[in-house]
Amino acid sequence: MSQIKLTYFDFGVRADAVRICLTMAGVDFEDERVAFPKLAELKEAGVLPLGQLPVLEIDGVKFTQYNAMSRYAATLAGIYPEDPVQRLKMEEMIEVCTELLYKVPFAAKDEEEKKALREQFASTKMATWFAFLDKRIGENTGDWAVGETFTLADLSIMILCDFLKSGFIDYINVNFHEDYPNVKALYESVKAYEPVAKYYASQQKK
Ligand SMILES: N[C@@H](CCC(=O)N[C@@H](CS)C(=O)NCC(=O)O)C(=O)O
Incomplete structure (x- = not known):
């Protein structure tokens, strides 16, 4: 092993x-x-x-x-689909989550500038990416991000939302995802999905 x-x-x-x-x-x-x-x-x-x-x-x-x-x-x-189109759909969403994380403004000369940069980021790029994820999820039939089966994209989206919810990125609404109904519903489904819920419950016991 x-x-x-x-x-x-x-x-x-x-x-x-x-x-x-x-x-x-x-x-x-x-x-x-x-x-x-x-x-x-x-x-x-x-x-x-x-x-x-x-x-x-x-x-x-x-x-x-x-x-x-x-x-x-x-x-x-x-949870890594073999079908090339399902994989493409999944990868696209994962890359959106990744790009969003990498583009959060961190460098700023002071708090005031950081606040302004982050608020602008939230209302422009971040809003565009969330709207895109929301649209994509809505286009697919089935309970999960890319359709019928649970994939890594579901985890990536949930983890991105959890990161925002943690408040680590100040000046960005911790419940940002709640303005996007499909993302919000997906977030809740992933959190409730048994293997995920079981994992987090096991972490709380530690
Ligand atoms: N491309 C790397 C980025 C990892 C990364 O930036 N990690 C941060 C901590 S969350 C870090 O180690 N930063 C220190 C540095 O880059 O010097 C990945 O995807 O894992």
Whole structure:
């Protein structure tokens, strides 16, 4: 059996898809959660391949890039569709979530500028991406983001909404997704989906 260790913060955004999928797949893995200052320490020690987290270590080989890890774990969990069109639909949504995360304005000269940049981001690009996800979900028949089957796109959208809900990105409405009825409904369905609900319930007990 492979030795698997995921190292990240005690945060969902770039790790929960991997954690949930490995759990769904029944894979035994070490879920190492480090405090924020530990990143600098690990970088300094030269133990992170790209100086970044998350890192997924499989039998001594360290992998970077959370979407790559998520796809690997989703494949093990059986939620990575084989049909090319279903896969394209799923990937498109995952990439929208990823792009949104990468484009949140972080650099600003002061709080006032940060507030202005984030509010502008929320009302323009972010609104466009959420409206797009909402439209796409609405176009598909079935309960899930790409249609009849639960896929990694469902997790990606739920995790993005949870990240916003955490309040980590200040000046952006924590319930931003609630203005988009299909995204809102999907978020609630994913949270209630048994393997996901079971995973989060198991985390609360810790
Ligand atoms: N492209 C990487 C980005 C990872 C990333 O930026 N992680 C942040 C923490 S959430 C980090 O390690 N930042 C430190 C740095 O980039 O120097 C991925 O998809 O995993």
